[in-house]
Amino acid sequence: MGAKLRVVDGAGQSGSDDVCLPTSSVHTSPHRLRVIDATLACLARYGTAKTTVDDIARQAGVSRATVYRVFPGGRDEVLAAVVDTEMARLFSSLGVRLGEADRLDDALVSGIVEASTRIRGHAALAYLVAHEPEVVLGHLAFDESDRLLATASRFTAPFLARWMSPLEAGRVAEWATRIVLSYAIAPSATMDLTDAVQTRHLVETFVLPGIRALHSTALATAIDITPFADPTIAVHPFEHGIDTGGSDRTRPAKGGTS
C-alpha cells in the first residue's frame, strides 16, 4: 500500500505542528538532493506503491547503502524529505515572485499564478493525484489543511506586510492560500488560476475589496488590533487606507510603499 507521507524535521523526528522547511546546510548535500530528485522521477512514473529504495538508488546512480546512509529511516524518511524539499522549492519561487512585486495587487496575482502553475505542473504530484489520491488528500483534509494553511501563510505574510499590518497580512496570506488550494483540488472551467488575466480578475473582484474591508473593520472596531512589536510605533501606520495599486489609487497611503 502507499506510504502515508509524514513530515519530519531535519533530525528525523516527526510530530512538529507544521511542515518543516529545511534550513541547515546538511540538507543541501549533493547526495541528499540527488536521492530526492531521483525519488521524484520515480514517483512521477510509478507513484509511491512501486517506488522502492532499489528503484531510487538505481535512478540516482548510487548504492542502496548510500540511500540508507543519507536517510537512515529508509523509504518513509525519503518520502517525507521529498515533501519538505518540494514545499521549500515552491515557497522559494513564491518568495521571488512576491519580492519582485511593487504593488499589492501584483503580488497577489503573481503569487497565486506561481503557486497554481507549479502545483499543476508538478509531475510527481500529478501522478499521485491520478493514481493514489488518498496519499495526497491526507495532507489536505481538516487538521492537515489547517497545518498547511499555517505554514503557507506564515511564509508569505511578511511579503504582504509591506502593505498592511502583520495581523492583516497573516489573514490575507491564509486567504490566498485557500484560493490556490480550492481551485487546485477542484478546478473550475471558468477560472484558471495559472492564467494571469483570469487571476487578476478574481483578485480585483473579490480579494482587494475584502482586504480593504478587513482593514476598515480592524480600525473601526479594534477587534483584532494587537500592539506592534516596535514600541515606538504608537499609531497604526496604515490608518489612512491601504494602497492596493491598480486603478484604486484614490487615497494616499500614509506609510505605505509605492
Place this chain on the structure above:
Amino acid sequence: MDDTRQRIIEATYACVARRGLAKTTIEDAAKEATLSRATVYRTFPGGRDELISAVVSWATLEFFAKLYEHVQGAESLEQVMEWGLVFAHRSILEHEILQRVMQTEPEKLLPALTVESVRLRQGIAAFLVPYLAARVARGVDLNEAADFLARMVLSYMSAPGRWDLDDPAQVAQLVRAELLAGVVGDVEGGLR
C-alpha cells in the same frame, strides 16, 4: 429498489459508526440490513468501493439537509452565511463518526469525500444564488460570485485556520468584510 438501496446504505453507516470503516465489510452491511449478500452485490455491483461512496454521498446529503434547515430563518445574505458557517463548522467538529474515521483511516474516506465536496459546493452555490441575486454589485457575475463564496465557505468550515468561528464578532468580520465586500454593492451593517 430505492428502499433496498437506502436500507443497505443506512445499515452500512451504522456498521461504520460501530466498528470503523476498515472493518465494515459487505457481509456486515448485509447482516445489519437483514438482507442477503447477493442482494447487496446486486444493488452495488461495484462492490465495497461503490457502497462506501454511496454512504459518503448519503451522509453528505444529510449534512447539507441539516445545514439547509438551520439557515431557513435567515433574513439576509449575511445571516445565511454567518449561520451557515458557524453551524457547519460545529457540525464537523461534533460529527463523531467523521472525526473517528479521519483520525484512524482517512485514506479510505478522503477520495470519496473529495468527490462529494464538489457536489456540496455546487449545492451551496445554488442555495446562495437567490440571496445574492438581489444584492450583487454591478459588474459582478452572479454565478461566479456564488461559486467563489461556496468555495470559501467550504474551505473555512472545514479548516478555520486563523479564525475563531466560535466568536460571533470574528464570524461577522469574515463574512461581511472579507468575503462579501467584493460581492455585494452594500454590505449589511455598513462594514466595507
